[in-house]
Amino acid sequence: xxxxxxxxxxxxxxxxxxxxxxxxxxxxxxxxxxxxxxxxxxxxxxxxxxxxxxxxxxxxxxxxxxxxxxxxxxxxxxxxxxxxxxxxxxxxxxxxxxxxxxxxxxxxxxxxxxxxxxxxxxxxxxxxxxxxxxxxxxxxxxxxxxxxxxxxxxxxxxxxxxxxxxxxxxxxxxxxxxxxxxxxxxxxxxxxxxxxxxxxxxxxxxxxxxxxxxxxxxxxxxxxxxxxxxxxxxxxxxxxxxxxxxxxxxxxxxxxxxxxxxxxxxxxxxxxxxxxxxxxxxxxxxxxxxxxxxxxxxxxxxxxxxxxxxxxxxxxxxxxxxxxxxxxxxxxxxxxxxxxxxxxxxxxxxxxxxxxxxxxxxxxxxxxxxxxxxxxxxxxxxxxxxxxxxxxxxxxxxxxxxxxxxxxxxxxxxxxxxxxxxxxxxxxxxxxxxxxxxxxxxxxxxxxxxxxxxxxxxxxxxxxxxxxxxxxxxxxxxxxxxxxxxxxxxxxxxxxxxxxxxxxxxxxxxxxxxxxxxxxxxxxxxxxxxxxxxxxxxxxxxxxxxxxxxxxxxxxxxxxxxxxxxxxxxxxxxxxxxxxxxxxxxxxxxxxxxxxxxxxxxxxxxxxxxxxxxxxxxxxxxxxxxxxxxxxxxxxxxxxxxxxxxxxxxxxxxxxxxxxxxxxxxxxxxxxxxxxxxxxxxxxxxxxxxxxxxxxxxxxxxxxxxxxxxxxxxxxxxxxxxxxxxxxxxxxxxxxxxxxxxxxxxxxxxxxxxxxxxxxxxxxxxxxxxxxxxxxxxxxxxxxxxxxxxxxx
Amino acid sequence: xxxxxxxxxxxxxxxxxxxxxxxxxxxxxxxxxxxxxxxxxxxxxxxxxxxxxxxxxxxxxxxxxxxxxxxxxxxxxxxxxxxxxxxxxxxxxxxxxxxxxxxxxxxxxxxxxxxxxxxxxxxxxxxxxxxxxxxxxxxxxxxxxxxxxxxxxxxxxx
Numbered sequence: 001x002x003x004x005x006x007x008x009x010x011x012x013x014x015x016x017x018x019x020x021x022x023x024x025x026x027x028x029x030x031x032x033x034x035x036x037x038x039x040x041x042x043x044x045x046x047x048x049x050x051x052x053x054x055x056x057x058x059x060x061x062x063x064x065x066x067x068x069x070x071x072x073x074x075x076x077x078x079x080x081x082x083x084x085x086x087x088x089x090x091x092x093x094x095x096x097x098x099x100x101x102x103x104x105x106x107x108x109x110x111x112x113x114x115x116x117x118x119x120x121x122x123x124x125x126x127x128x129x130x131x132x133x134x135x136x137x138x139x140x141x142x143x144x145x146x147x148x149x150x151x152x153x154x155x156x157x158x159x160x161x162x163x164x165x166x167x168x169x170x171x172x173x174x175x176x177x178x179x180x181x182x183x184x185x186x187x188x189x190x191x192x193x194x195x196x197x198x199x200x201x202x203x204x205x206x207x208x209x210x211x212x213x214x215x216x217x218x219x220x221x222x223x224x225x226x227x228x229x230x231x232x233x234x235x236x237x238x239x240x241x242x243x244x245x246x247x248x249x250x251x252x253x254x255x256x257x258x259x260x261x262x263x264x265x266x267x268x269x270x271x272x273x274x275x276x277x278x279x280x281x282x283x284x285x286x287x288x289x290x291x292x293x294x295x296x297x298x299x300x301x302x303x304x305x306x307x308x309x310x311x312x313x314x315x316x317x318x319x320x321x322x323x324x325x326x327x328x329x330x331x332x333x334x335x336x337x338x339x340x341x342x343x344x345x346x347x348x349x350x351x352x353x354x355x356x357x358x359x360x361x362x363x364x365x366x367x368x369x370x371x372x373x374x375x376x377x378x379x380x381x382x383x384x385x386x387x388x389x390x391x392x393x394x395x396x397x398x399x400x401x402x403x404x405x406x407x408x409x410x411x412x413x414x415x416x417x418x419x420x421x422x423x424x425x426x427x428x429x430x431x432x433x434x435x436x437x438x439x440x441x442x443x444x445x446x447x448x449x450x451x452x453x454x455x456x457x458x459x460x461x462x463x464x465x466x467x468x469x470x471x472x473x474x475x476x477x478x479x480x481x482x483x484x485x486x487x488x489x490x491x492x493x494x495x496x497x498x499x500x501x502x503x504x505x506x507x508x509x510x511x512x513x514x515x516x517x518x519x520x521x522x523x524x525x526x527x528x529x530x531x532x533x534x535x536x537x538x539x540x541x542x543x544x545x546x547x548x549x550x551x552x553x554x555x556x557x558x559x560x561x562x563x564x565x566x567x568x569x570x571x572x573x574x575x576x577x578x579x580x581x582x583x584x585x586x587x588x589x590x591x592x593x594x595x596x597x598x599x600x601x602x603x604x605x606x607x608x609x610x611x612x613x614x615x616x617x618x619x620x621x622x623x624x625x626x627x628x629x630x631x632x633x634x635x636x637x638x639x640x641x642x643x644x645x646x647x648x649x650x651x652x653x654x655x656x657x658x659x660x661x662x663x664x665x666x667x668x669x670x671x672x673x674x675x676x677x678x679x680x681x682x683x684x685x686x687x688x689x690x691x692x693x694x695x696x697x698x699x700x701x702x703x704x705x706x707x708x709x710x711x712x713x714x715x716x717x718x719x720x721x722x723x724x725x726x727x728x729x730x731x732x733x734x735x736x737x738x739x740x741x742x743x744x745x746x747x748x749x750x751x752x753x754x755x756x757x758x759x760x761x762x763x764x765x766x767x768x769x770x771x772x773x774x775x776x777x778x779x780x781x782x783x784x785x786x787x788x789x790x791x792x793x
Numbered sequence: 794x795x796x797x798x799x800x801x802x803x804x805x806x807x808x809x810x811x812x813x814x815x816x817x818x819x820x821x822x823x824x825x826x827x828x829x830x831x832x833x834x835x836x837x838x839x840x841x842x843x844x845x846x847x848x849x850x851x852x853x854x855x856x857x858x859x860x861x862x863x864x865x866x867x868x869x870x871x872x873x874x875x876x877x878x879x880x881x882x883x884x885x886x887x888x889x890x891x892x893x894x895x896x897x898x899x900x901x902x903x904x905x906x907x908x909x910x911x912x913x914x915x916x917x918x919x920x921x922x923x924x925x926x927x928x929x930x931x932x933x934x935x936x937x938x939x940x941x942x943x944x945x946x947x948x949x950x951x
Contacts, residue, residue, distance in 0.1 A: 029895030032830015258896025513894030
């Protein structure tokens, strides 16, 4: 279905697609009655805290738990040796690597878990963790991923028999020979080193769990900050099956989650230790990390060193793209990618442009840093890909002395070429890139801004305008190519309509703030005409929800949302037959409008969905099962490709190097929109998480592997003061293959914003010869450039 | 570890408890009094998720000891609603989509509630400055500002 549904088809009372229905989850949150993991208090519950390594790479000579065990309230100290007895000291990662739960031999990153203390309250647990004495023998540290690949570099994964280097994987896509040929023949080639540093999602709620093993029933319940509860359940069953955990006796409950953004996808060692502790002790064990642990030990995002090259004719037609990347994965490849994609969906890097030739390659490397990476509010490795193409496009514009908007318009994939097969093998579903850019240019007043810039330049004022015209790739994904540890990436909805015409819908995804309790109800409302207010939505309890792969990489609406629509259509088809029975006509004689079936030609003869629901239990047709429900497991035929054009205006303070975003217009296209209010909220948040790495956020390490941004004192998350008043616009280009033409949008802005901001800052300084700046563009970094160019005040 | 007997009025109800010297006010509220609406988001007093009112002034309860609240009045998010009537700030957050995951929301509302008591018609800049000690990762702050403006207008209209 590809019709534009920007005008709602249903009434406000029903609240189907296009209505800005107020959120059904809000009543508990505004009263402080949310149920987050740390709010859970169970009888007899114990607390766990973790002793962590100060060294980035060291042998463990000795762990002395005597002092810790003497502290009142401390019941046990768990070390690698304890877990080794149960073969739980190592665990598999999602990318089929292995990582330690607790070490028996050596530590591989600063803040790595070394021992866990179980105590009767959290203060005693903290006292205990501080009292565990560990003797270390420091080893040479590998921090620079380039040096990690040099011959003679210390080999980090000595646990892997026969491993002689720090190389993890090589991955490539595209036609190398044809691309190299195109580069040789090109009129113009631009090349740039683009580094995207390590960052951290830093959701306001950190990670944690309450593991509760019931000895009597042999059942393990884990309340957990997880974005993918079913996958976790299966992983626990596979990893801990040998200690007696069986999948039907494992229940993962993802309650209210205070922000995920990809950081709550991995299985962190703390979860596994808490589960082991609960199984052994037979009491609930709570583990909640503090912020420093969260920033220093959790999975990072990004850390891609890219060399991007773009070839073009002298009139500005792009002909080829080549990108070589070194991916710093920390000491284990614990990336949260679909298993066949070690570099995620990086091959979206041809972006919004009609490039005939392209080739990209990524090499992963081990270093003494926490394992990862996760997709910080984006699809897998798409932020990196979009940053590269949007930056190199602006470089080309600068080289050709062409306006960056004109260069983009010249090279966009034309809207009549969709579905479009990119040079790197993706079939883009739909797009109208020119319309989005032209709308953004109109909203921001592009031509007037260029005139203003010319005037300001004469006076020595540094003003820049930056564009980013991105294409995202979301909704993983079709079973042909996508799986997580072998589990295909379908998603699901189980829908049941009650006798009084209300409904409950359960899904395999898990909202962490995206508003599924509201938007999924709106999908059902759209298909069945049952008011969204009457549709209860549940997610997150693996005992009741149908199997799904969770919420991340903007996959929910494309997969689970689709399953909801299809399940509702199955219900509608049964409802049709019941209505036909009640009205004594053939099902083909009935016409549907939201909420009721009427007889064609005799519209006064009708049955509402509520009347039909009651009949399903009180007067169902002979030969038909009673009840009114359906399940759908949706295997998407393709990914979806949301896109947009963002334009930012910056003014640079010549005295401080501070970049002030004066205005920022974001025009997004996510196909048909369920709830405009929620979509705008997602974009505001995504823009802020795009600005943050562009200007503020970075986790770096010194040469000894010491984390330089291990708390909010140094890891700078934007406040309301730095964040501009975002301006948003929309175009609507439905997805032709999605049941209601939607695409997913929660993360587009995090992907699209950073290059727009960098492009604006470089644009402000290009007349001084500046060609590229790596993020974050901190005041210090920018001021140094101003000083170097002789324009600092 | 020494303990102290403290008497604290929380949302108008009197409480008397024996607490360790080092017990943080946020843990006192969440674990002893089971008022889990106040949240913990950091360990360096930056995020503001733990904001409550102490004698009407917003404070970060992770950086206040429970003993410092002895003899004083604490208001938490649970104390905003009165007799089934939402506070204008709660209504504003609901109407303007000022929350997504809800985790920063209690702290954000307590700070905003206190702002509106001292400034009934704050400008956008004044709102952003007032909530600069409350971090949010979901919303990008645009709708939070609108929520506070909504509450301010509703309060002035009363």
